[in-house]
Amino acid sequence: MNTEQIISILPYDDPFLFVDEIEEVQGTGVRGNYTFPKNSFFYKGHFKNNPITPGVILTECCAQIGLVSLGIFLIGDESRLLETKIALVQSTMEFFEPVLPGEKVVVQSKKLYYRFGKLKCKVMMQNVQGVIVCSGELSGMIYDKRDE
Amino acid sequence: MNSHYEELKNIIKIYLPEDVSVDEITPNSHLINELNINSANLVDVVLDVEDHFDITIEDDEIEKMDTVASALEVIDSKINTK
Numbered sequence: 125m126n127t128e129q130i131i132s133i134l135p136y137d138d139p140f141l142f143v144d145e146i147e148e149v150q151g152t153g154v155r156g157n158y159t160f161p162k163n164s165f166f167y168k169g170h171f172k173n174n175p176i177t178p179g180v181i182l183t184e185c186c187a188q189i190g191l192v193s194l195g196i197f198l199i200g201d202e203s204r205l206l207e208t209k210i211a212l213v214q215s216t217m218e219f220f221e222p223v224l225p226g227e228k229v230v231v232q233s234k235k236l237y238y239r240f241g242k243l244k245c246k247v248m249m250q251n252v253q254g255v256i257v258c259s260g261e262l263s264g265m266i267y268d269k270r271d272e
Numbered sequence: 273m274n275s276h277y278e279e280l281k282n283i284i285k286i287y288l289p290e291d292v293s294v295d296e297i298t299p300n301s302h303l304i305n306e307l308n309i310n311s312a313n314l315v316d317v318v319l320d321v322e323d324h325f326d327i328t329i330e331d332d333e334i335e336k337m338d339t340v341a342s343a344l345e346v347i348d349s350k351i352n353t354k
Contacts, residue, residue, distance in 0.1 A: 213310070240314075241315070
């Protein structure tokens with residue numbers, strides 16, 4: 125599966141798609157990027173007259189690139205993906221630097237394990253200066269829709 | 273219960289939700305339905321079991337590990353065939 129296919133399969137859309145490009149993906153990890161548009165909906169309220177990208181949105185961006193995009197690659201088979209649903213199940217993140225409107229970020233993710241439908245990754249987000257803005261560990265589960 | 277019971281109990285208790293006490297673990301406890309361990313944490317229990325007992329659990333075997341006792345059966349059979 126190539127990187128464009130992965131993005132087209134991602135189950136997100138505006139205003140909650142936080143992946144522009146998957147730069148590289150392997151069985152062991154993934155790297156991708158996103159530029160936060162200046163008119164993103166959350167800047168109006170976070171914070172009042174002081175727009176900064178919320179930590180939960182940075183976490184979401186890390187999850188969409190680092191967990192979901194990698195998970196799609198690991199499953200590989202599009203028909204199998206239609207029979208699954210996903211959930212974020214664990215998140216441990218630290219935040220070091222603010223991300224301002226219009227900034228581009230690069231997310232790198234390393235697979236810690238993918239066992240029994242659970243993907244756990246070590247993720248790191250850097251700005252264009254190469255400074256780490258946040259990092260941590262995220263886990264997601266892939267469930268069969270049949271099991272409901 | 274065999275000697276691995278206490279070892280398994282010590283692994284399970286790490287993943288109990290806050291509203292379930294360690295005293296509620298019995299051999300017949302259903303890990304998901306009674307001890308309220310979610311499927312994500314059940315994976316962690318199994319990975320810890322693999323490390324602790326130095327065994328490998330296959331994908332179709334995790335489904336057999338629904339109660340404490342049945343998890344012990346899987347663990348014991350794995351250890352015995354090592």
